[in-house]
Amino acid sequence: xxxxxxxxxxxxxxxxxxxxVRRQQAAGHEVAVVVSAxxxxxxxxxxxxxxxxxxxxxxxYDVVVAxxxxxxxxxxxxxxxxxxxxxxxxxGWQLPIHTDSAYSKARIGEFESDALIASMQAGEIAxxxxxxxxxxEGRITTLGRGGSDTSAVAVAAAVKADRxxxxxxxxxxxxxxxxxxxxxxxxxxxxxEEMLELASVGSKVLQTRSVSLAMKERVRVQVLxxxxxxxxxxxxxxxxxxxxxxxxxxGLDMERQLITGIAADKNEAKVTLTRIAxxxxxxxxxxxxxxxANINVDMxxxxxxxxxxxxxxxxxxxxxxxxxxxALLEAQKEAIGYFRMISxxxxxxxxxxxxxxxxxxxxxxxxxxxxxxxxxxxxxxxTSEIKVSVLIDEDETELAVRVLHTAYGLDGE
Numbered sequence: 384x385x386x387x388x389x390x391x392x393x394x395x396x397x398x399x400x401x402x403x404v405r406r407q408q409a410a411g412h413e414v415a416v417v418v419s420a421x422x423x424x425x426x427x428x429x430x431x432x433x434x435x436x437x438x439x440x441x442x443x444y445d446v447v448v449a450x451x452x453x454x455x456x457x458x459x460x461x462x463x464x465x466x467x468x469x470x471x472x473x474x475g476w477q478l479p480i481h482t483d484s485a486y487s488k489a490r491i492g493e494f495e496s497d498a499l500i501a502s503m504q505a506g507e508i509a510x511x512x513x514x515x516x517x518x519x520e521g522r523i524t525t526l527g528r529g530g531s532d533t534s535a536v537a538v539a540a541a542v543k544a545d546r547x548x549x550x551x552x553x554x555x556x557x558x559x560x561x562x563x564x565x566x567x568x569x570x571x572x573x574x575x576e577e578m579l580e581l582a583s584v585g586s587k588v589l590q591t592r593s594v595s596l597a598m599k600e601r602v603r604v605q606v607l608x609x610x611x612x613x614x615x616x617x618x619x620x621x622x623x624x625x626x627x628x629x630x631x632x633x634g635l636d637m638e639r640q641l642i643t644g645i646a647a648d649k650n651e652a653k654v655t656l657t658r659i660a661x662x663x664x665x666x667x668x669x670x671x672x673x674x675x676a677n678i679n680v681d682m683x684x685x686x687x688x689x690x691x692x693x694x695x696x697x698x699x700x701x702x703x704x705x706x707x708x709x710a711l712l713e714a715q716k717e718a719i720g721y722f723r724m725i726s727x728x729x730x731x732x733x734x735x736x737x738x739x740x741x742x743x744x745x746x747x748x749x750x751x752x753x754x755x756x757x758x759x760x761x762x763x764x765x766t767s768e769i770k771v772s773v774l775i776d777e778d779e780t781e782l783a784v785r786v787l788h789t790a791y792g793l794d795g796e
Contacts, residue, residue: 384403384404384407384414384415384416384417384535384547384548384550385416385417385418385419385513385531385532385534385535385547385548385549385550386400386416386417386418386419386550386609387419387422387531387550387551387552387609388419388420388421388422388423388424388425389422389552389609390419390550390552390609391418391419391420391421391422391455391458391459392421392422392423393421394458394462397455397458397459397462398462399609400416400418400459400462400550400609401459401462401463401466401468402466403550403609404416404459404463404468404508405463405466405468408468408508413503413504413506414503414508414509415499415503415508415509415510415511415538415539415542415544416459416508416509416510416511417511417512417513417531417534417535417538418452418455418456418459418510418511418512418513418531419451419452419455419513419514419531420451420452420454420455420514421451421454421455424451424454425448425451425528428447428448428450428451429444429448431447432444432447432448441486441487442486442522444486444487445486445487445489445515445522445523445524445525446522446523448487448525449475449512449514449515449523449525452512452513452514452515452531453472453474453512453515455512456472456473456474456510456511456512457472457510459472459510460472460508460510463508463510468508469505469506469507469508470507470508470509470510471502471507471508471509471510472510472511472512473498473499473502473509473510473511474511474512474515475511475512475515475516475517475523475524476515476516476517476521476523478494478495478496478498478499478511479495479516479517480494480515480516480517480534480537481493481494481495481516481517481518481519482516482517482518482524482526483518483519483524484518484519484520484522484524485524486518486522486524486525487524487525487527488525488526488527489516489518489524489525489526489527490526491516491526491533491534491537491596494537494538494540494541496538496541496542499538499541499542500542503542511534511538512534513530513531513532513533513534513535514526514530514531514534515534526592527592529590529592529593530590530592532549532589532590532592532593533590533592533593533596535547535549535593536593536596536597536600536602536604537596539597539600539602539604540596540597540600540602544602545603546603546604546605547597547602547603547604547605548604548605548607548623549589549593549604549605549606549607550607550608550609551588551589551606551607551608551609552608552609553588553606553608554569554606554607554608554623555569555570555606555607555608555622555623555624556569556570556573556578556581556588556606556624556626556644557569557570557644558570558643558644558645558788558793558795559644559645559646559647559784559788559793560647560784563647563781563784563785564784564785564788564794566788566793566794566795567788567793567795568793568795569622569624570624570643570644571622571624571625572624572625572626572627572632573624573625573626573627573632573643573644574626574627574628574629574632574643574738575594575595575597575598575626575627575628575629576598576629576738576769577643577644577736577737577738577769578594578626579591579594579595579598580734580736580767580769580770581643581644581646581734581736582594588606589604589606589626594626597626598628601628603625603626603627603631604625604626605623605624605625605626606623606624606626607623608623629738640737640739640792640793641737641739641740641743641746641791642735642736642737642739642740642746642791642793643736643737643738643739644736644737644793645733645734645735645736645784645787645788645791645793646733646734646736647731647732647733647734647780647781647783647784648731648732648734649702649731649777649780650701650702650703651681651699651700651701651702651730651731651732651774652699652700652701652702652704652705652708652726652727652728652730653697653698653699653726653727653728653730653762653763653774654697654698654699654700654705654708654709654712654724654725654726654727655695655696655697655724655725655726656669656695656696656697656712656719656721656723656724657695657721657722657723657724657725658691658693658694658695658721658722658723659693659694659695659696659719659720659721660692660693660694660720661692661693661694662692665694665719665720666683666685666696668715668718668719668720669696669698669712669715669719670698672711672712672714672715673700673708673711676707676711678700678701678704678707678708678711679700679701679704680698680699680700681698681699681700681732681765682697682698682699682732682763682764682765682772682774683696683697683698683765684696684697684698684763684764697762697763699730699732699763699774702728705726705728709724709726712724729776729777729778730762730774730775730776730777731774731775731776731777731779731780731783732772732773732774733772733773733775733780733783733784733787734770734771734772734773735750735770735771735772735787735791736769736770737769738769740768740769740770740771741768741769746771747764747766747771749790749791750771750773750787750790751773752790753786753787753789753790754773754775754783754786754787756786757782757783757786759775759776759779759782759783759786760775760776761773761774761775762774762775762776
């Protein structure tokens with residue numbers, strides 16, 4: 384079971400979490416709990432690091448920011464004990480959860496679970512701080528922001544759990560953002576691949592890294608709401624969304640919908656470079672420096688070469704990286720040999736996701752027709768096996784999501 388920062392914000396909420404955990408144990412389950420720091424606490428600790436030394440050492444930064452989860456794991460163990468449960472906290476270095484030495488963005492390697500399993504079999508509830516591990520040098524590491532979801536999946540894989548329940552401030556995965564489309568429906572089941580695509584194109588329910596780890600380790604993940612009253616039924620009886628393998632989903636749901644969901648992401652910026660020489664290696668001179676600077680490029684369009692053997696290249700980068708991208712490309716202007724750079728930060732990426740696309744034609748044409756009927760202009764297109772994404776004007780985001788939700792028959796009662 385994993386609880387995020389809003390669930391752990393203060394004694395009252397921690398007590399509510401303890402009640403949910405206690406009910407699961409009372410139902411006969413062996414339980415491990417992964418917790419995040421209290422909401423806002425990690426930001427506060429990060430600011431202390433910046434004030435102490437703007438060019439901080441990442442290893443010392445990890446020592447500071449890992450303390451947020453240490454506090455909540457101890458408090459939840461204490462609260463469970465006050466309710467008569469056997470419980471103890473296990474810090475990342477006590478298990479230990481081994482990671483590489485990429486401080487502040489470490490990746491999980493080996494996980495020693497024998498002591499943890501023995502403790503759970505003895506009826507003890509294990510409370511584990513998310514987001515932290517131990518490097519080969521014997522130092523505390525953290526997994527990067529949002530890393531507690533990844534910790535939870537890693538714990539579930541290590542103890543071979545039947546399920547990993549992630550309690551968050553939404554009660555499941557919806558066909559789209561319910562704040563944009565009131566008729567959005569909660570999905571009972573989603574495949575790992577669909578969740579990966581949705582997470583990568585703007586659905587904020589789960590962190591992408593946690594989904595890819597769940598897929599690799601075949602951990603069944605359930606997304607549930609943490610905001611439930613003390614007298615609410617146990618989590619198993621409140622329908623969340625189960626994230627499972629393609630094979631399992633086929634057994635659960637024969638008549639699956641063609642499209643699973645529609646995601647919108649406004650954190651994109653578009654860059655166009657005009658009149659680049661149409662020759663081998665020209666695009667490498669653009670994307671090589673961006674890759675070296677760890678700037679992720681998403682959609683790429685190269686226009687048909689003009690008469691003079693010139694071409695225009697358009698691509699998108701995260702909005703937060705636009706200024707760095709402009710500076711890098713400006714510095715490389717001579718090497719790339721472009722005429723003009725045109726940037727646009729007011730764009731949004733709209734994506735239609737569903738494993739049903741593999742076996743059905745016409746998904747993209749439905750999307751293009753529906754947007755055209757409402758006068759929404761498409762600036763760029765990219766596709767994968769189970770996703771079609773388009774770039775549009777940011778001001779038309781909500782309209783596009785509503786139009787597509789209706790076009791694919793996702794509006795529910």
